[in-house]
Amino acid sequence: MMVKVGVIGVGLQGQTHLKCYKALPDVEVVAISDVNPERLEEVGEQYGVPGRYTDYREMLKKESLDAVSVATPDHLHRDPVLACTEAKVNVLCEKPLATRVEDAEAMVKAAKDAGVKLMVNFSNRWMSYMAITKKAIEDGELGEPLYAYARLSNTIYVPTGMLKTWSSHTKLPFWLMSHTIDRVRWLFGGRAVKVYGVARSKVLKSIGIDTPDFYAALVEFDNGAVGNFESCWVLPNTRPSVVDSKMELVFTKGSVSIDAQQTMIQKATESSYTVPGTLFVDIYGTPVGFVMEAIRHFVKCVEEDREPWASGEDGLEVVRTCAAIVRSAETGRPVELS
Numbered sequence: 001m002m003v004k005v006g007v008i009g010v011g012l013q014g015q016t017h018l019k020c021y022k023a024l025p026d027v028e029v030v031a032i033s034d035v036n037p038e039r040l041e042e043v044g045e046q047y048g049v050p051g052r053y054t055d056y057r058e059m060l061k062k063e064s065l066d067a068v069s070v071a072t073p074d075h076l077h078r079d080p081v082l083a084c085t086e087a088k089v090n091v092l093c094e095k096p097l098a099t100r101v102e103d104a105e106a107m108v109k110a111a112k113d114a115g116v117k118l119m120v121n122f123s124n125r126w127m128s129y130m131a132i133t134k135k136a137i138e139d140g141e142l143g144e145p146l147y148a149y150a151r152l153s154n155t156i157y158v159p160t161g162m163l164k165t166w167s168s169h170t171k172l173p174f175w176l177m178s179h180t181i182d183r184v185r186w187l188f189g190g191r192a193v194k195v196y197g198v199a200r201s202k203v204l205k206s207i208g209i210d211t212p213d214f215y216a217a218l219v220e221f222d223n224g225a226v227g228n229f230e231s232c233w234v235l236p237n238t239r240p241s242v243v244d245s246k247m248e249l250v251f252t253k254g255s256v257s258i259d260a261q262q263t264m265i266q267k268a269t270e271s272s273y274t275v276p277g278t279l280f281v282d283i284y285g286t287p288v289g290f291v292m293e294a295i296r297h298f299v300k301c302v303e304e305d306r307e308p309w310a311s312g313e314d315g316l317e318v319v320r321t322c323a324a325i326v327r328s329a330e331t332g333r334p335v336e337l338s
């Protein structure tokens, strides 16, 4: 089967989707949509995509698509996803599913009612260290989950440069913790029942970006496990990587320590010292790694009519947890999830 695909929102991540789809022999990228007409043309030329639309509704009306990736900013996922489900098209929506619980609920319901697949791009599940850990848990090597610590942070370039136009429309629990919370849920298998969140606003607020500098959150799961999550957006740009990612997992019979910064390569030039990521790379023109595997999984699920591993329900659970962290940080009280 040839899967006909479209992409809505062709900024940084939408282009990553395009690169991966283009590398799959059973996929035809038929159309893209972006509200920025210059970007639409530039990306359309670069990836050789014939259909180009500034209005995704028109794209959905005119093209015959099997699947669409939605890679608009965090707070703008709902309307394109609902338009896709209305057009009976399978959807791969970027994380977080939404920045409001009611939006995520509406998206999950619409996909279910329309009988189409809704996968959330929790691509971290396809990282090599996640697959190794998941297998060790399933093989009974580690015992029962007890406690997780997960740090996922960025340099200040991300909210002030990369996402300058919309960083104040999201918050770290949605942008970064959605990944770490999903990772822990995926490995530990529990459901979040109580959260305690703390945040502070100082650096970003002082330069007119209305979103907290960092969040720290404790999440209690219904199987007794506890997660300790932290994400920060004001690390100095002199750090060798834009991302700081660490994870410690403690079980009744073992533990796992992951330092995603140890990437085996350090690059020094006359102007910079960097630690290039190795979990998703371009190997002589072919994308290889976790993002590619997540997209391959979505396409396979469409072809074989299977439920994706990272479902809309997973996305909704994560949004509920993230929204509770934000609420807890704002009120100074723990929040229980029913």
Ligand SMILES: NC(=O)c1ccc[n+]([C@@H]2O[C@H](COP(=O)([O-])OP(=O)(O)OC[C@H]3O[C@@H](n4cnc5c(N)ncnc54)[C@H](O)[C@@H]3O)[C@@H](O)[C@H]2O)c1
Residues within 6 Å of the ligand: 008, 009, 010, 011, 012, 013, 014, 033, 034, 035, 036, 039, 054, 056, 071, 072, 073, 074, 075, 076, 094, 095, 096, 121, 122, 123, 163, 175
């Ligand atoms: N899974 C991951 O690891 C990962 C990594 C990076 C980003 N993301 C997610 O991907 C999404 C996009 O992030 P990004 O960094 O590419 O942002 P971006 O700002 O680079 O791109 C967003 C694009 O969406 C377009 N857009 C906005 N409204 C639109 C609309 N109504 N119709 C069509 N296009 C529209 C914008 O013009 C822009 O080109 C975010 O939700 C982000 O959290 C996920």
